[in-house]
Amino acid sequence: MSDEESQDLDDSKLRVELMMAAKVQGDFDKAQSYAITDAERKEIETCRVRVQGLVGAKTTEQEVAAAKMQARIRGSQVREQKEKQKMEHAAILVQKSYRGHSERDNQEEQRRLTWLQWHLEQNEFGQALELAISKDERQRILTAKAKSEQPIWCRCLAWKPQTTEGRKEKFVAAIRNYDWEAAQLLAVGDDERKDLEDSRNRVAWMLHYTADGKYSEALALAITDEEKREIEGK
Template sequence: RESEVVLTAKQGQFERALALSRNEEERRAVYKMRSKLEESLDGIERSIPAVLAAISLQNSIRGIKARRQRDTERQTAAATLMQKLYRGYVNRMELSEAQRKERMAAHVDRGEFDKAMTEAICKEEQAQIFLVAQHKAKKDQRSPILRCLLGPQ
């Protein structure tokens, strides 16, 4: 209850705080807060439209700054997330490409050129596999698998 009285007084609602107060000690605290506020505002006419406009302007600027800071925090979090996702994607793609090349090289080493051709993506890779197949075919004329890769003779 006392904290409610103090909070109400801090918000500038002194009459309401006095109505909520139960004992003399709480009333003295409210009066003390009111007198401190009035001392700090001495010499300032609070009903002047320019003062009211300045107060309103300050409040709106504070709100704009708070919203801008919140938006900046959100943008930073979103940018961090996008960067994290992109880095993960790039790493997965590099790993996948390395694994594909390893599989293709293993197929070529074992002489499985048809499987190596399925792993090849670009024409340069297919040409390299074809050259290796031709080279191995010249060494071993009996290979039945290589005839299909050599084309018409």
């Protein structure tokens, strides 16, 4: 049942309750104002005639008191029903508001992570540290900073390939994994170094567009299925 159908059902129940309460109170004109079918109108008129007959026969005070008591009970029930409907409506509004806040928080967190990664790619470690919120993130940034400050000749000495077999495949894999340091050490010749530089620039701009929410521009720079899925999942 849709929300609109549920509301119509509640309104119908409330109308009948009010009509019955007016009839019990002896306010038949008011009861007629709530009636919408011929059967309801006929029943109210029949009740009016019956009550008038009882009044003519000197209805006892106990009967009048009982009728008033029933009217008060029904009126209280109607008020409780309306209050319950208001509370349910308020609960729905609160739930919608919470879901909206949660979604916005997730979007902000994704933007933070994207910008943090972009600053790391650009060796902008100060800006990256400003975005870090956990100990692990700060440690990762400081480690990357220390590696970037290591002299080139030390890094070259530290890399001791045992064989050149599969170098090209390792070079391509390093670029696909954004492992620019490994790709730099594996690059041979001007063409591969140019490919490496172009790849770094492409990824940097792709991350930049993604962080700014410019997903169409980011997709235009994506070349792997993983990159496309990552952007489309934003």
